[in-house]
Amino acid sequence: MKLDKVPEVVIQRLPRYYRYLGELLEEKTNRISSMELSRRMGLTSSQIRQDFCSFGEFGLQGYGYNVKYLREEIGKILDLDRMKRMIVVGAGNLGQALANYQFDKVGFELIGIFDINPRLNGFAIRNIKVMMMDALESFVQENQVDIAVLTIPEEAALDVGMYLEKTGIQAIWNFTPVDLNTMLHICVKNVHLDENLMTLAYEYKNLLKKQA
Numbered sequence: 001m002k003l004d005k006v007p008e009v010v011i012q013r014l015p016r017y018y019r020y021l022g023e024l025l026e027e028k029t030n031r032i033s034s035m036e037l038s039r040r041m042g043l044t045s046s047q048i049r050q051d052f053c054s055f056g057e058f059g060l061q062g063y064g065y066n067v068k069y070l071r072e073e074i075g076k077i078l079d080l081d082r083m084k085r086m087i088v089v090g091a092g093n094l095g096q097a098l099a100n101y102q103f104d105k106v107g108f109e110l111i112g113i114f115d116i117n118p119r120l121n122g123f124a125i126r127n128i129k130v131m132m133m134d135a136l137e138s139f140v141q142e143n144q145v146d147i148a149v150l151t152i153p154e155e156a157a158l159d160v161g162m163y164l165e166k167t168g169i170q171a172i173w174n175f176t177p178v179d180l181n182t183m184l185h186i187c188v189k190n191v192h193l194d195e196n197l198m199t200l201a202y203e204y205k206n207l208l209k210k211q212a
């Protein structure tokens, strides 16, 4: 597999391929042509062939792709075949919503929830009790924590981000508005739902223009 050369844009598309291939498996579809996959996904078939070519040879000309094998290989590239252990830091509106969602299905297990608000101490979400921040460091020492989901107020983001880095956590799924990736030396994925919403506004404007 020519993994070193996989372009970033292709990596960004892999979760989407993974999801579609999962749906195909649920429908008991074992093989699919790039043409059919492109129709479903709204990509061109040459784009799909090019993407898959960049990380190896997955299909035979004329036979299409083996859905199960392709999904497994994409899962390996994304490292989804190894369960990753997550904690949520900040058990407010967003933290609770994320903690309630079962990311287990795609390989992420929630093992701890932390906050500074004593009123949340012991409050359970999916049988996991919220712990106070002063318990975080020893929790990380005793449990293998791969990812911290950061859902705290903007003002606390940098300090807590640096603290998490110090405890040895090496990946943060950051929902705060602070782009921590530029400030920390670990893996950080910033999520800005509002930016996605703004691009929807742009597309919506264009649709309305076309209809006028």
Ligand SMILES: NC(=O)c1ccc[n+]([C@@H]2O[C@H](COP(=O)([O-])OP(=O)(O)OC[C@H]3O[C@@H](n4cnc5c(N)ncnc54)[C@H](O)[C@@H]3O)[C@@H](O)[C@H]2O)c1
Residues within 6 Å of the ligand: 089, 090, 091, 092, 093, 094, 095, 114, 115, 116, 117, 133, 150, 151, 152, 153, 154, 156, 160, 174, 175, 176, 177, 191, 192, 193, 194
């Ligand atoms: N990325 C997005 O698209 C998106 C969408 C909504 C909200 N947000 C952001 O997510 C964050 C959380 O939003 P919310 O609505 O859940 O807020 P919230 O006020 O409901 O929850 C924040 C929680 O963090 C806790 N907290 C505060 N300081 C802390 C610290 N130092 N350590 C640990 N816990 C601490 C609070 O006690 C509270 O429970 C905010 O930064 C908000 O801007 C991002």
